[in-house]
Amino acid sequence: xxxxxxxxxxxxxxxxxxxxxxxxxxxxxxxxxxxxxxxxxxxxxxxxxxxxxxxxxxxxxxxxxxxxxxxxxxxxxxxxxxxxxxxxxxxxxxxxxxxxxxxxxxxxxxxxxxxxxxxxxxxxxxxxxxxxxxxxxxxxxxxxxxxxxxxxxxxxxxxxxxxxxxxxxxxxxxxxxxxxxxxxxxxxxxxxxxxxxxxxxxxxxxxxxxxxxxxxxxxxxxxxxxxxxxxxxxxxxxxxxxxxxxxxxxxxxxxxxxxxxxxxxxxxxxxxxxxxxxxxxxxxxxxxxxxxxxxxxxxxxxxxxxxxxxxxxxxxxxxxxxxxxxxxxxxxxxxxxxxxxxxxxxxxxxxxxxxxxxxxxxxxxxxxxxxxxxxxxxxxxx
Numbered sequence: 001x002x003x004x005x006x007x008x009x010x011x012x013x014x015x016x017x018x019x020x021x022x023x024x025x026x027x028x029x030x031x032x033x034x035x036x037x038x039x040x041x042x043x044x045x046x047x048x049x050x051x052x053x054x055x056x057x058x059x060x061x062x063x064x065x066x067x068x069x070x071x072x073x074x075x076x077x078x079x080x081x082x083x084x085x086x087x088x089x090x091x092x093x094x095x096x097x098x099x100x101x102x103x104x105x106x107x108x109x110x111x112x113x114x115x116x117x118x119x120x121x122x123x124x125x126x127x128x129x130x131x132x133x134x135x136x137x138x139x140x141x142x143x144x145x146x147x148x149x150x151x152x153x154x155x156x157x158x159x160x161x162x163x164x165x166x167x168x169x170x171x172x173x174x175x176x177x178x179x180x181x182x183x184x185x186x187x188x189x190x191x192x193x194x195x196x197x198x199x200x201x202x203x204x205x206x207x208x209x210x211x212x213x214x215x216x217x218x219x220x221x222x223x224x225x226x227x228x229x230x231x232x233x234x235x236x237x238x239x240x241x242x243x244x245x246x247x248x249x250x251x252x253x254x255x256x257x258x259x260x261x262x263x264x265x266x267x268x269x270x271x272x273x274x275x276x277x278x279x280x281x282x283x284x285x286x287x288x289x290x291x292x293x294x295x296x297x298x299x300x301x302x303x304x305x306x307x308x309x310x311x312x313x314x315x316x317x318x319x320x321x322x323x324x325x326x327x328x329x330x331x332x333x334x335x336x337x338x339x340x341x342x343x344x345x346x347x348x349x350x351x352x353x354x355x356x357x358x359x360x361x362x363x364x365x366x367x368x369x370x371x372x373x374x375x376x377x378x379x380x381x382x
Contacts, residue, residue: 007028025325025369027326027356029214029304030150034265034360039247041246046243050238053249056249064222066196066222072218080235082107085172094140096115097119097126097148098117100148101145121151127159142173147179157191161188164200174201179209188203189222206219207220210261211251265303272359279374279378296308305356308352316381320377321377328355329357
Protein backbone atom coordinates (compact mmCIF):
# COMPACT_ATOMS: atom_id res chain seq x y z
CA UNK A 1 0.00 0.00 0.00
CA UNK A 2 1.21 3.50 -0.83
CA UNK A 3 2.11 5.88 2.01
CA UNK A 4 -0.09 8.48 0.30
CA UNK A 5 -3.66 8.54 1.61
CA UNK A 6 -6.22 10.56 -0.34
CA UNK A 7 -8.35 13.29 1.19
CA UNK A 8 -10.80 12.22 3.87
CA UNK A 9 -9.90 8.53 3.75
CA UNK A 10 -9.35 8.01 7.46
CA UNK A 11 -10.17 4.31 7.19
CA UNK A 12 -7.15 3.71 4.95
CA UNK A 13 -5.01 6.05 7.03
CA UNK A 14 -5.97 4.18 10.18
CA UNK A 15 -5.15 0.80 8.66
CA UNK A 16 -1.82 2.01 7.25
CA UNK A 17 -0.48 3.90 10.26
CA UNK A 18 -2.11 1.84 13.03
CA UNK A 19 -3.90 4.84 14.55
CA UNK A 20 -7.62 4.48 15.38
CA UNK A 21 -9.95 6.58 13.21
CA UNK A 22 -11.24 8.59 16.16
CA UNK A 23 -7.71 9.70 17.10
CA UNK A 24 -6.96 11.40 13.77
CA UNK A 25 -7.03 15.12 13.09
CA UNK A 26 -8.32 15.19 9.53
CA UNK A 27 -7.08 18.27 7.67
CA UNK A 28 -7.11 16.54 4.29
CA UNK A 29 -10.41 17.98 3.04
CA UNK A 30 -11.87 21.43 2.50
CA UNK A 31 -14.96 20.79 4.63
CA UNK A 32 -16.18 23.29 7.22
CA UNK A 33 -14.99 21.93 10.61
CA UNK A 34 -18.05 23.47 12.30
CA UNK A 35 -20.99 21.76 10.57
CA UNK A 36 -24.58 22.85 10.45
CA UNK A 37 -26.40 21.37 13.47
CA UNK A 38 -28.50 18.53 12.11
CA UNK A 39 -32.15 19.08 13.07
CA UNK A 40 -34.48 16.41 14.37
CA UNK A 41 -35.63 14.37 11.38
CA UNK A 42 -39.13 12.99 11.12
CA UNK A 43 -39.60 9.24 10.72
CA UNK A 44 -41.57 10.11 7.58
CA UNK A 45 -38.29 11.01 5.82
CA UNK A 46 -37.03 7.47 6.34
CA UNK A 47 -40.27 5.65 5.56
CA UNK A 48 -41.44 7.28 2.32
CA UNK A 49 -39.89 7.19 -1.14
CA UNK A 50 -37.82 10.38 -1.45
CA UNK A 51 -39.64 12.35 -4.12
CA UNK A 52 -38.33 15.89 -3.93
CA UNK A 53 -40.74 17.96 -1.86
CA UNK A 54 -42.03 21.44 -2.65
CA UNK A 55 -40.27 22.69 0.51
CA UNK A 56 -36.96 21.26 -0.69
CA UNK A 57 -37.29 22.88 -4.12
CA UNK A 58 -38.28 26.20 -2.56
CA UNK A 59 -35.27 26.15 -0.21
CA UNK A 60 -32.98 25.39 -3.15
CA UNK A 61 -34.36 28.30 -5.16
CA UNK A 62 -34.22 30.66 -2.17
CA UNK A 63 -30.53 29.94 -1.49
CA UNK A 64 -29.19 29.67 -5.04
CA UNK A 65 -31.55 32.15 -6.67
CA UNK A 66 -32.93 29.79 -9.28
CA UNK A 67 -34.22 26.29 -9.85
CA UNK A 68 -31.77 23.49 -10.48
CA UNK A 69 -31.34 19.75 -10.42
CA UNK A 70 -30.41 18.02 -7.16
CA UNK A 71 -28.33 14.85 -6.99
CA UNK A 72 -26.53 12.53 -4.61
CA UNK A 73 -23.53 14.86 -4.57
CA UNK A 74 -22.04 16.77 -7.50
CA UNK A 75 -19.90 13.70 -8.22
CA UNK A 76 -22.99 12.00 -9.62
CA UNK A 77 -23.55 14.92 -11.98
CA UNK A 78 -19.90 15.13 -13.02
CA UNK A 79 -20.06 11.53 -14.18
CA UNK A 80 -23.06 12.33 -16.38
CA UNK A 81 -21.89 15.58 -17.99
CA UNK A 82 -20.04 14.12 -21.01
CA UNK A 83 -23.17 12.22 -22.03
CA UNK A 84 -25.93 14.75 -21.28
CA UNK A 85 -24.60 17.75 -23.18
CA UNK A 86 -26.41 18.27 -26.50
CA UNK A 87 -25.88 15.60 -29.13
CA UNK A 88 -24.31 18.09 -31.53
CA UNK A 89 -21.42 18.46 -29.09
CA UNK A 90 -20.87 14.81 -28.20
CA UNK A 91 -17.42 14.70 -29.74
CA UNK A 92 -16.16 18.10 -28.64
CA UNK A 93 -12.84 18.18 -26.73
CA UNK A 94 -12.61 19.87 -23.35
CA UNK A 95 -10.13 22.30 -21.82
CA UNK A 96 -9.50 21.62 -18.12
CA UNK A 97 -7.23 22.90 -15.32
CA UNK A 98 -4.01 20.89 -15.10
CA UNK A 99 -4.62 20.48 -11.38
CA UNK A 100 -8.01 20.23 -9.69
CA UNK A 101 -10.70 17.74 -8.77
CA UNK A 102 -9.54 14.74 -10.78
CA UNK A 103 -12.99 13.19 -11.28
CA UNK A 104 -13.71 15.82 -13.92
CA UNK A 105 -10.82 14.62 -16.04
CA UNK A 106 -11.64 10.97 -15.40
CA UNK A 107 -15.26 11.36 -16.55
CA UNK A 108 -14.22 12.86 -19.88
CA UNK A 109 -11.47 10.30 -20.33
CA UNK A 110 -14.05 7.55 -19.92
CA UNK A 111 -15.88 8.98 -22.93
CA UNK A 112 -12.59 9.00 -24.85
CA UNK A 113 -12.68 12.76 -25.36
CA UNK A 114 -9.70 14.83 -26.40
CA UNK A 115 -8.36 16.68 -23.36
CA UNK A 116 -6.21 19.78 -23.14
CA UNK A 117 -5.14 21.76 -20.10
CA UNK A 118 -4.45 25.24 -18.77
CA UNK A 119 -2.10 25.91 -15.80
CA UNK A 120 -3.96 26.12 -12.49
CA UNK A 121 -1.19 27.58 -10.33
CA UNK A 122 -0.59 30.80 -12.28
CA UNK A 123 -3.44 33.29 -12.75
CA UNK A 124 -2.03 35.19 -15.73
CA UNK A 125 -0.86 32.04 -17.49
CA UNK A 126 -4.26 30.40 -17.00
CA UNK A 127 -6.17 33.36 -18.42
CA UNK A 128 -3.77 33.65 -21.34
CA UNK A 129 -4.01 29.96 -22.18
CA UNK A 130 -7.82 29.96 -22.03
CA UNK A 131 -8.06 33.09 -24.16
CA UNK A 132 -5.68 31.69 -26.76
CA UNK A 133 -7.75 28.52 -27.02
CA UNK A 134 -10.93 30.55 -27.50
CA UNK A 135 -9.27 32.84 -30.03
CA UNK A 136 -8.27 29.81 -32.10
CA UNK A 137 -11.91 29.37 -33.05
CA UNK A 138 -11.95 25.70 -32.16
CA UNK A 139 -15.15 24.38 -30.66
CA UNK A 140 -14.53 22.95 -27.20
CA UNK A 141 -16.03 22.74 -23.74
CA UNK A 142 -14.28 24.62 -20.94
CA UNK A 143 -14.12 23.62 -17.27
CA UNK A 144 -13.42 26.19 -14.57
CA UNK A 145 -13.15 25.11 -10.92
CA UNK A 146 -13.85 28.41 -9.22
CA UNK A 147 -12.17 28.70 -6.79
CA UNK A 148 -9.87 25.86 -7.69
CA UNK A 149 -9.19 23.19 -5.11
CA UNK A 150 -6.32 22.87 -4.28
CA UNK A 151 -4.61 25.76 -6.07
CA UNK A 152 -6.96 28.60 -5.11
CA UNK A 153 -7.13 29.92 -8.69
CA UNK A 154 -10.20 32.15 -9.14
CA UNK A 155 -11.97 33.93 -11.98
CA UNK A 156 -14.40 36.85 -11.70
CA UNK A 157 -18.00 36.42 -12.88
CA UNK A 158 -17.40 39.09 -15.51
CA UNK A 159 -14.43 37.17 -16.93
CA UNK A 160 -16.48 33.99 -17.05
CA UNK A 161 -19.35 35.75 -18.82
CA UNK A 162 -16.93 37.14 -21.43
CA UNK A 163 -15.51 33.69 -22.09
CA UNK A 164 -19.01 32.23 -22.36
CA UNK A 165 -19.83 34.83 -25.02
CA UNK A 166 -16.84 33.59 -27.06
CA UNK A 167 -17.72 29.89 -26.93
CA UNK A 168 -18.58 28.17 -30.18
CA UNK A 169 -22.13 26.93 -30.78
CA UNK A 170 -22.78 23.66 -28.98
CA UNK A 171 -19.91 24.19 -26.52
CA UNK A 172 -20.48 24.63 -22.80
CA UNK A 173 -18.63 26.47 -20.07
CA UNK A 174 -18.80 24.31 -16.94
CA UNK A 175 -18.17 26.13 -13.64
CA UNK A 176 -17.62 23.99 -10.55
CA UNK A 177 -18.41 26.34 -7.66
CA UNK A 178 -18.00 23.81 -4.84
CA UNK A 179 -16.20 26.41 -2.67
CA UNK A 180 -18.01 29.60 -3.73
CA UNK A 181 -20.39 29.78 -0.74
CA UNK A 182 -17.98 31.95 1.24
CA UNK A 183 -18.38 34.64 -1.44
CA UNK A 184 -21.75 33.96 -3.10
CA UNK A 185 -21.57 37.28 -4.92
CA UNK A 186 -18.73 35.76 -6.96
CA UNK A 187 -20.99 33.03 -8.32
CA UNK A 188 -22.08 33.36 -11.94
CA UNK A 189 -25.58 32.69 -10.60
CA UNK A 190 -25.48 36.08 -8.85
CA UNK A 191 -26.42 37.68 -12.19
CA UNK A 192 -29.11 35.22 -13.14
CA UNK A 193 -30.48 37.28 -16.05
CA UNK A 194 -27.11 37.18 -17.79
CA UNK A 195 -26.63 33.52 -16.90
CA UNK A 196 -30.01 32.68 -18.45
CA UNK A 197 -29.44 34.88 -21.50
CA UNK A 198 -26.13 33.23 -22.35
CA UNK A 199 -27.58 29.74 -21.98
CA UNK A 200 -24.26 27.93 -22.39
CA UNK A 201 -23.03 27.93 -18.78
CA UNK A 202 -23.51 24.95 -16.48
CA UNK A 203 -22.88 25.53 -12.77
CA UNK A 204 -22.17 22.88 -10.13
CA UNK A 205 -22.73 23.65 -6.45
CA UNK A 206 -21.81 21.46 -3.49
CA UNK A 207 -23.81 21.42 -0.26
CA UNK A 208 -21.47 19.42 1.97
CA UNK A 209 -18.40 21.67 2.06
CA UNK A 210 -19.76 24.99 3.34
CA UNK A 211 -22.38 23.37 5.54
CA UNK A 212 -19.84 20.80 6.77
CA UNK A 213 -22.07 17.82 6.00
CA UNK A 214 -20.33 15.94 3.20
CA UNK A 215 -21.70 12.63 4.46
CA UNK A 216 -25.28 13.29 3.40
CA UNK A 217 -24.16 13.54 -0.26
CA UNK A 218 -25.97 16.46 -1.86
CA UNK A 219 -25.11 18.62 -4.86
CA UNK A 220 -26.82 20.73 -7.50
CA UNK A 221 -26.56 21.66 -11.16
CA UNK A 222 -27.86 24.82 -12.84
CA UNK A 223 -28.14 25.18 -16.61
CA UNK A 224 -30.66 25.77 -19.38
CA UNK A 225 -33.87 23.77 -19.26
CA UNK A 226 -32.77 21.33 -21.96
CA UNK A 227 -29.72 20.25 -19.95
CA UNK A 228 -31.61 20.18 -16.66
CA UNK A 229 -34.27 17.92 -18.14
CA UNK A 230 -31.64 15.52 -19.49
CA UNK A 231 -29.89 15.42 -16.13
CA UNK A 232 -33.15 14.82 -14.29
CA UNK A 233 -34.01 11.95 -16.62
CA UNK A 234 -30.63 10.32 -16.01
CA UNK A 235 -30.78 10.86 -12.24
CA UNK A 236 -34.29 9.49 -11.82
CA UNK A 237 -36.95 10.52 -9.27
CA UNK A 238 -35.09 9.51 -6.07
CA UNK A 239 -31.66 11.09 -6.47
CA UNK A 240 -31.79 12.77 -3.04
CA UNK A 241 -32.78 10.74 0.03
CA UNK A 242 -35.41 11.98 2.46
CA UNK A 243 -33.13 12.76 5.43
CA UNK A 244 -30.80 14.76 3.16
CA UNK A 245 -33.75 16.82 1.94
CA UNK A 246 -34.86 17.53 5.51
CA UNK A 247 -31.38 18.73 6.53
CA UNK A 248 -31.03 20.84 3.38
CA UNK A 249 -34.40 22.55 3.91
CA UNK A 250 -33.30 23.69 7.36
CA UNK A 251 -29.75 24.67 6.35
CA UNK A 252 -30.54 26.47 3.10
CA UNK A 253 -33.22 28.56 4.84
CA UNK A 254 -31.06 29.44 7.86
CA UNK A 255 -29.58 32.79 6.78
CA UNK A 256 -28.46 33.60 10.34
CA UNK A 257 -26.35 30.44 10.59
CA UNK A 258 -24.90 31.04 7.12
CA UNK A 259 -23.72 34.54 8.03
CA UNK A 260 -22.20 33.31 11.29
CA UNK A 261 -20.55 30.39 9.47
CA UNK A 262 -18.80 32.69 7.03
CA UNK A 263 -17.41 34.68 9.95
CA UNK A 264 -16.30 31.54 11.80
CA UNK A 265 -14.65 30.11 8.69
CA UNK A 266 -12.69 33.33 8.26
CA UNK A 267 -11.57 33.15 11.89
CA UNK A 268 -10.66 29.47 11.61
CA UNK A 269 -8.73 30.11 8.39
CA UNK A 270 -6.67 32.81 10.10
CA UNK A 271 -6.07 30.62 13.14
CA UNK A 272 -5.03 27.67 10.97
CA UNK A 273 -2.60 29.86 9.04
CA UNK A 274 -1.09 31.09 12.30
CA UNK A 275 -0.61 27.51 13.50
CA UNK A 276 1.26 26.69 10.29
CA UNK A 277 3.21 29.94 10.41
CA UNK A 278 6.14 28.63 12.51
CA UNK A 279 6.94 26.34 9.59
CA UNK A 280 6.68 29.23 7.14
CA UNK A 281 7.87 32.08 9.37
CA UNK A 282 10.41 33.47 6.92
CA UNK A 283 7.81 34.48 4.37
CA UNK A 284 8.80 37.46 2.22
CA UNK A 285 6.80 38.63 -0.78
CA UNK A 286 4.86 35.36 -0.90
CA UNK A 287 8.04 33.27 -0.72
CA UNK A 288 9.67 31.57 2.20
CA UNK A 289 12.92 29.88 2.94
CA UNK A 290 13.46 27.43 5.75
CA UNK A 291 16.81 25.77 5.30
CA UNK A 292 16.38 24.03 1.96
CA UNK A 293 12.61 24.32 2.16
CA UNK A 294 11.42 26.82 -0.45
CA UNK A 295 7.68 27.29 -0.68
CA UNK A 296 5.02 29.60 -1.98
CA UNK A 297 1.51 30.08 -0.65
CA UNK A 298 -1.13 29.66 -3.34
CA UNK A 299 -4.17 29.94 -1.10
CA UNK A 300 -4.35 30.94 2.55
CA UNK A 301 -8.01 31.74 3.16
CA UNK A 302 -11.32 30.03 2.58
CA UNK A 303 -11.81 26.41 3.58
CA UNK A 304 -8.22 25.34 2.90
CA UNK A 305 -4.70 26.68 2.59
CA UNK A 306 -2.22 25.44 0.01
CA UNK A 307 1.55 25.79 -0.36
CA UNK A 308 3.69 24.81 -3.35
CA UNK A 309 7.08 23.37 -2.45
CA UNK A 310 9.82 20.87 -3.21
CA UNK A 311 8.45 17.33 -3.58
CA UNK A 312 11.02 15.71 -1.30
CA UNK A 313 10.32 18.10 1.57
CA UNK A 314 6.57 17.92 0.99
CA UNK A 315 6.63 14.13 1.32
CA UNK A 316 8.71 14.42 4.48
CA UNK A 317 6.21 16.83 6.02
CA UNK A 318 3.22 14.72 4.96
CA UNK A 319 4.76 11.51 6.33
CA UNK A 320 5.76 13.06 9.65
CA UNK A 321 2.29 14.47 10.24
CA UNK A 322 0.58 11.21 9.27
CA UNK A 323 2.72 9.25 11.71
CA UNK A 324 1.45 11.62 14.42
CA UNK A 325 -2.20 11.20 13.43
CA UNK A 326 -2.65 14.35 11.30
CA UNK A 327 -3.81 13.82 7.74
CA UNK A 328 -3.27 16.58 5.18
CA UNK A 329 -3.49 16.47 1.38
CA UNK A 330 -0.36 15.91 -0.71
CA UNK A 331 -0.73 16.64 -4.42
CA UNK A 332 2.20 15.12 -6.29
CA UNK A 333 3.45 15.77 -9.80
CA UNK A 334 1.55 12.82 -11.27
CA UNK A 335 -1.75 14.54 -10.45
CA UNK A 336 -0.78 17.37 -12.79
CA UNK A 337 -0.85 17.17 -16.54
CA UNK A 338 2.90 17.32 -17.17
CA UNK A 339 2.56 18.13 -20.86
CA UNK A 340 2.52 21.76 -19.78
CA UNK A 341 6.05 21.48 -18.48
CA UNK A 342 8.90 21.59 -20.97
CA UNK A 343 11.27 20.34 -18.31
CA UNK A 344 9.97 17.25 -16.50
CA UNK A 345 12.77 17.32 -13.93
CA UNK A 346 11.92 20.89 -13.06
CA UNK A 347 8.23 19.97 -12.94
CA UNK A 348 8.94 17.32 -10.30
CA UNK A 349 10.14 20.06 -7.98
CA UNK A 350 7.58 22.75 -8.69
CA UNK A 351 4.38 20.78 -9.15
CA UNK A 352 3.95 19.54 -5.60
CA UNK A 353 1.33 20.97 -3.28
CA UNK A 354 0.50 20.59 0.39
CA UNK A 355 -3.07 21.46 1.32
CA UNK A 356 -4.48 21.76 4.82
CA UNK A 357 -8.08 22.09 5.84
CA UNK A 358 -9.14 24.19 8.82
CA UNK A 359 -9.04 23.56 12.53
CA UNK A 360 -11.92 24.64 14.75
CA UNK A 361 -10.60 27.34 17.08
CA UNK A 362 -13.18 26.27 19.66
CA UNK A 363 -11.59 22.82 19.77
CA UNK A 364 -8.55 23.28 22.00
CA UNK A 365 -7.40 19.69 21.52
CA UNK A 366 -7.26 20.12 17.72
CA UNK A 367 -5.29 23.35 17.93
CA UNK A 368 -2.89 22.05 20.54
CA UNK A 369 -2.22 18.83 18.60
CA UNK A 370 -1.40 20.67 15.37
CA UNK A 371 0.77 23.20 17.23
CA UNK A 372 2.68 20.44 19.03
CA UNK A 373 3.28 18.29 15.97
CA UNK A 374 4.44 21.25 13.86
CA UNK A 375 6.90 22.15 16.63
CA UNK A 376 8.26 18.60 16.57
CA UNK A 377 8.38 18.71 12.76
CA UNK A 378 10.47 21.88 12.84
CA UNK A 379 13.15 20.06 14.80
CA UNK A 380 13.48 17.43 12.05
CA UNK A 381 13.95 20.10 9.38
CA UNK A 382 16.81 21.94 11.10
